[in-house]
Amino acid sequence: MNLSRTRERLVVIGGDAAGMSAASQARRLKGPGELEIVAFERGHFTSYSACGIPYWVGGDVTDRDELVARTPEEHRARDIDLRLRTEVTEIDPAGQRVRARDVESGEESWTSYDKLVIATGARPIRPDMPGADAAGVHGVQTLDDGQALLDTLEGTRGRRAVVVGAGYIGVEMAEALIKRGYEVTVVNRGSEPMSTLDPDMGRLVHEAMEGLGITMVNDAEVTNILTGDDGAVRAVVTDDREYPADVVVLGIGVRPETALARAAGLPLGPHGGLLTDRSMRVRGHENLWAGGDCVEVLDLVSGQERHIPLGTHANKHGQVIGTNIGGGYATFPGVVGTAVSKVCDLEIARTGLREKDARRVGLRFESVTIESTSRAGYYPNASPMTVKMLAEHRTGRLLGVQIVGREGAGKRVDIAAVALTAGMTVEQMTALDLGYAPPFSPVWDPVLVAARKAAAKVRSTS
Amino acid sequence: MNLSRTRERLVVIGGDAAGMSAASQARRLKGPGELEIVAFERGHFTSYSACGIPYWVGGDVTDRDELVARTPEEHRARDIDLRLRTEVTEIDPAGQRVRARDVESGEESWTSYDKLVIATGARPIRPDMPGADAAGVHGVQTLDDGQALLDTLEGTRGRRAVVVGAGYIGVEMAEALIKRGYEVTVVNRGSEPMSTLDPDMGRLVHEAMEGLGITMVNDAEVTNILTGDDGAVRAVVTDDREYPADVVVLGIGVRPETALARAAGLPLGPHGGLLTDRSMRVRGHENLWAGGDCVEVLDLVSGQERHIPLGTHANKHGQVIGTNIGGGYATFPGVVGTAVSKVCDLEIARTGLREKDARRVGLRFESVTIESTSRAGYYPNASPMTVKMLAEHRTGRLLGVQIVGREGAGKRVDIAAVALTAGMTVEQMTALDLGYAPPFSPVWDPVLVAARKAAAKVRSTS
Missing domain, CATH: 3.50.50.60 (FAD/NAD(P)-binding domain)
Structure with a gap:
């Protein structure tokens, strides 16, 4: 004092x-x-x-x-x-x-x-490689970064963009560049985009991104960035290929x-x-x-x-x-790892543990994946939704949920986020009183469908 | 046996x-x-x-x-x-x-x-009044009822529809008839539509319905239904007025x-x-x-x-x-009273207790109402959302949530439905790890904004 x-x-x-x-x-x-x-x-x-x-x-x-x-x-x-x-x-x-x-x-x-x-x-993680600081190579961490990228986009005639990294920033930047009329290639170290999902769910994101015209390159390590005589970026080089680039966005995490x-x-x-x-x-x-x-x-x-x-x-x-x-009392108890994102109209959400997280912390689990729809099947614009759910072996405690779908998919993960916070079992979740009307949900909400299947699997393996 | x-x-x-x-x-x-x-x-x-x-x-x-x-x-x-x-x-x-x-x-x-x-x-509750069984007066409980109503709509030249009752069925049928090009009047016994909400939240539905061109008549008791010489409905009569009608839909509950x-x-x-x-x-x-x-x-x-x-x-x-x-084991533990509905693009949701429910069962409560948006305020199509939250006096246990807004409002009630099921306090809810990204939510989800305000009120009154 x-x-x-x-x-x-x-x-x-x-x-x-x-x-x-x-x-x-x-x-x-x-x-x-x-x-x-x-x-x-x-x-x-x-x-x-x-x-x-x-x-x-x-x-x-x-x-x-x-x-x-x-x-x-x-x-x-x-x-x-x-x-x-x-x-x-x-x-x-x-x-x-x-x-x-x-x-x-x-x-x-x-x-x-x-x-x-x-x-x-x-x-931001800046790769330690030749060309990483070249003109036309941008991070997007701060407003100053965003302004610099926009300045490059406005000053560049070429329309080829390479995004390095396929996490949240990577896929969101891919969408941004597609919207600005760029040919977009995403170069990703992992086996599928969105490594915050299990690879089987990441695969759905991969397919959707290709459907949007984004070229998705997995299992690729960027080794260097080539520049032209003017010092500006010309291509992104991986272990086995070159990807021509007029602008490069780095989204490889922080x-x-x-x-x-x-x-x-x-x-x-x-x-x-x-x-x-x-x-x-x-x-x-x-x-x-x-x-x-x-x-x-x-x-x-x-x-x-x-x-x-x-x-x-x-x-x-x-x-x-x-x-x-200020003299009051408050705590931050922790997180359950909820995140939601989108690439154009594809919504991507996750909470809790992935399979590899569960294994790493010594939890044995049952995993199920279901297909459902965002609205009653007969209601206009009902769109498909995939829900993956992990529950602890024997106890049936919810461990994690991943959702990939269109409109209405992303924020459904909140149901699981609250259930995780409360320590619910998937059996308890099957009885959740979730909002139902045909424009909002099938009569069994996709999260309930997943919970039923997970509960059945927990019972059958216990 | x-x-x-x-x-x-x-x-x-x-x-x-x-x-x-x-x-x-x-x-x-x-x-x-x-x-x-x-x-x-x-x-x-x-x-x-x-x-x-x-x-x-x-x-x-x-x-x-x-x-x-x-x-x-x-x-x-x-x-x-x-x-x-x-x-x-x-x-x-x-x-x-x-x-x-x-x-x-x-x-x-x-x-x-x-x-x-x-x-x-x-x-369905059929009012015991003259004319309730006239041609052109319809319930909408079964597929047969729906077909009969559609037959009337196709066979009727007049475009004036009166819906009796302003609950879920009433407001949904008002939307249906508006879509079919009818002039729609909803005659409602209560002080505001959607009596499953508190009147202050029902008021928002009232205003939105009028914005959609629906004439909303509250505090009106239907006394009889007038028929023409052909036996078909002609008007709905309340204690103080007549509402001309070519078709009448009864949505006064079951x-x-x-x-x-x-x-x-x-x-x-x-x-x-x-x-x-x-x-x-x-x-x-x-x-x-x-x-x-x-x-x-x-x-x-x-x-x-x-x-x-x-x-x-x-x-x-x-x-x-x-x-x-079938020889297995399953239970239905109960409900928390979640319901979601819409009138055109207005979404209406509720779960748990209204003010009058809480009073009736002897619970003292604090009530807060907040305004927020469906997405980050700067993101396109962020739409306003009103969230009302009730928490028990002193314990701060969540008692109920009501939401009225546009796209993205309705299913947010599921967050509260799970929290109610888990017996969470509003203070606990302030730390919920809900999905956040600008296209999906403000950085504080509207439900969290309500929980923070409710928690503050519980503290200040304890």
Whole structure:
């Protein structure tokens, strides 16, 4: 506690979802007379939706500012001392201070804190290969990245795009580039796109992407990126082929941005993210909190830590941190691993464990896959939907659900997300009272059809 | 047990969802050598979707046969002795037999049973008033009713339709008639349409219906129906007005069809439906089962019986009954009262208790209502959604949710349905890991926004 000041000072590192949600919630609970709030952000923007970038690039969202939930000015109007273009370069937990550098001038100075929120986010994995930094090769992690990609797209005559990686960002960027009229090739290291699904479900995504005119290349390792005489990207090279490219988007995932935390000796988990307790306090540190893409979260199904960079978690973390700093009480109990995405009209959703996750954590399981429809079969626009469900052997406890289908498929995963959180068995799920009317569901909702089949399999194998 | 026969005989009364699901599931588990199955149905059809009738009338479904999930011939091919146009007129539990009459010939005969399934459904409430049976006045309970209504619509030149009742059937029929080009007036006894919602949420439906060009008349009691010289309907008369009508649809609800059960001395509940145990066995009767629209179900939230005529429950009941009769084990634990419907593009959903339900069963509650959107606000076609949430005072246990919105609103109620089943508190719900991506949800799903507000209110009032 710094006794020379009459009010406490909260310092926040990182001006996006987790950091600014924490700051805003703390401010809501404690006025400027009680709590001073200083926030450092190395970029130009605050509180923006990185998840929205593919839709901005694709043209669904026309104005970058729409992705900004709260501007720097709005934060300042709430008495948050926001310092843009200022990068924190060191955390000194013993001295309760951080060192920050003005990105423009290069000047550095120390700022002391009573409480510190670390919300440094994630950094994209950039492959260590020749050409990865060439003109026309883009990540899509920040608004600045999105703007740079759009500038390239507008300045390039060629229409061949290669997306490296076939996870959420990869498939969403494939959609964005298709919408902009590009010939799109997705080069993927794994055996099928969407490695967050089991390969049999990923196969459905693969087929749908090809149906959309996207060329899907699996089991391919990118070795280098070729550039032309002008220094601009010309092709993406894999172990056995060259894919001509006028623009390349890298969507090969992110890692927690925890260099500062590591240097400060803070506890990191197996995935390199900060480890917190349930109140989002850094483990073993009374006055440090961390949230968002730089932390690991407890997976309630596996009982192990995971790194899940996702805006919805970051917002919850910020809310919990701000409430606790503001004198309230809140916890973040963990996640079940729910995610939903789409490629054009194909909806892709998952929650809980995949087969390989279950095996890795020592769970024996039964797995079923069913085909159903989004609406009553006779109702117009009923579209096919595939649901895969995993249940624990003998106990029948739900372990995971994956859904691939069209309109109405994606958000059905929420049924399973809540059931997982509640620890339901698939037998219990068969009796769930889900909304039914012909425009919304068959008389047995697809999730119930899967639960019935899973329950039968659990019984027959017990 | 009838010792004169070497195999057991199962008799089923009623050939729609509950009865034929029970018969089919029993047949799946026991072949014809073990179990004889006789099913009586007084109408022409089996296993059809009554819920689909409004969409058939409205033209979304073009062929009546599409509403039939399984035809009489299909049932017979599975060794079910199905007797159409045969009405059971008496149940004799002591003698283990039922008396049935051939509707065409009038001949009656007794059939003995070892096990009996009562699935007699519900009968529409027909108002006891002059003109209620006039030509052009229609219910929409059965496929035969739907056909009769379509015949009237095709034979009538006038384009004025009056729908009596503003529940699910009423609003769905209003949509159907609007689609067919009618001027539609809905006459409603209650203060707002959709009395399965609280009036403040019903008000939103009211406004949306008027926006669709439907004239909504609330607080109006129909006193009689006027007919012309030709005997056809001419107007619907309320306590203070006349509404000209070329066709009238009655959608004022249904009651359990339990005259046979009552005459046989079987146990009926407060709403006139049969009372069963968790295995769907008629209480106190070892060899009688009942399911579908003729039974009362346990409301898991209120702890009291309710009558909820809905195909999805009927199918579950049939499945449970057939499993138990087939020698397996299954239960129907109860419902939480989930229902979803739509009028054109307006989606209406509810689960759990309304304010008046909570009061009636002695629960004190906090109620909140929030406005959110179906997708991230910046994503195209994000549409507004209103979510009302009730939580128990002090404990914060979720009691009910009502949602009114556009695309994506209705099935979100499933999140709350599962949470209710699991007995979650609204505070627990704030941490739910629901699917998030900009095309599917704001970063805080509308249900989470409601849960956060409800949790705050519970805390502030405890």
